Amino acid sequence: MASAYKSFDAWQESFMSLDAAETRKTYNDAIASKADCLGDINFHSAAVDRLLEHAWLSPELSDGQRRACTGFATRGIELVEAMWTANDEVVERFHNAIDNATACYIPFSSPMVRELMRALSPTQNFTLRS
Numbered sequence: 401m402a403s404a405y406k407s408f409d410a411w412q413e414s415f416m417s418l419d420a421a422e423t424r425k426t427y428n429d430a431i432a433s434k435a436d437c438l439g440d441i442n443f444h445s446a447a448v449d450r451l452l453e454h455a456w457l458s459p460e461l462s463d464g465q466r467r468a469c470t471g472f473a474t475r476g477i478e479l480v481e482a483m484w485t486a487n488d489e490v491v492e493r494f495h496n497a498i499d500n501a502t503a504c505y506i507p508f509s510s511p512m513v514r515e516l517m518r519a520l521s522p523t524q525n526f527t528l529r530s
C-alpha cells in the first residue's frame with residue numbers, strides 16, 4: 401500500500417480483492433508496523449468496513465471466522481477512538497459510516513441467505529456495494 405493518505409474509495413478498492421484472512425492480516429500488519437497509513441481515517445474506515453462485510457456476508461466463513469472478523473473490526477474501532485480521542489467529529493463520522501454499512505449488510509446476513517449464496521456460486525466471494 402504505497403500512499404499513506406487516500407480517499408475511502410481508493411482504500412476500499414485496495415481491500416476489495418482480499419479475503420477475510422488477508423484483510424485481517426493486512427490490517428494487523430499495518431498496526432504492528434505502525435505504518436504511515438494509520439494516520440488516515442479512510443484506511444481504518446475501509447479496513448473495518450471490509451472486515452464487517454466479510455463477517456456479515458461471506459458465505460464461506462465459519463462462525464469462528466466471523467467472530468474473528470468482528471473481533472478485529474472492534475479492535476479497529478477502538479484504535480480509531482483512541483487515536484482521534486481529541487476529535488469527536490472524526491470519531492462520530494467514522495461511527496456513522498460503519499453503522500450505515502452494517503445496516504446494509506444485516507438484511508443479507510442470515511445463515512439461510514448465505515447458504516443460498518453459497519449454493520448459487522460456491523466460488524464467488526460476495527460483496528454488497530451501494
